[in-house]
Amino acid sequence: MLQGSGLGDVAVVVTRYFGGTKLGTGGLVRAYGDAVREVLAILPRARRVPTYTILLDAPYNAYERLCLLVEAHGGQLQDQDFGAQVTLQARFPRDRYPAFETALQEASNGRLEALIVAQGEAIVPINERRNA
Secondary structure (H helix, E strand, C coil), X not given: CCHHHCCCCCCCCCCCCCCCCCCHHHHXXXXXXXXXXXXXXXXXXXXXXXXXXXXXXXXXXXXXXXXXXXXXXXXXXXXXXXXXXEEEEEEXXXXXXXXXXXXXXXXXXXXXXXXXXXXXXXXXXXCCXXXX
């Protein structure tokens, strides 16, 4: 049941307390399979995606626009520093970053540039509907 689910990095532990009824081999397989099936039905799904972490320095008057731009392109703000300028740290799925970079150039008339400071992976929830 678990191997056929297509999931990775997962294990299920089923504990059965003996209550006097012997199920036999087939009954045990059915009972354990049903338990795993129930867990798989409610298990939240996620996937690993390659990411870039970026730093971006900008004037204060661009702060709100940049936050909206990050969000619109699938980025996630991780940190903000309010010094002489605003410094934003954000993480983007790699496949979404080029569109953000293009939008940033257009929105700032080429004056702002993001610096990629790290590459990694993130676990992203999958919003899928499952039949109950």
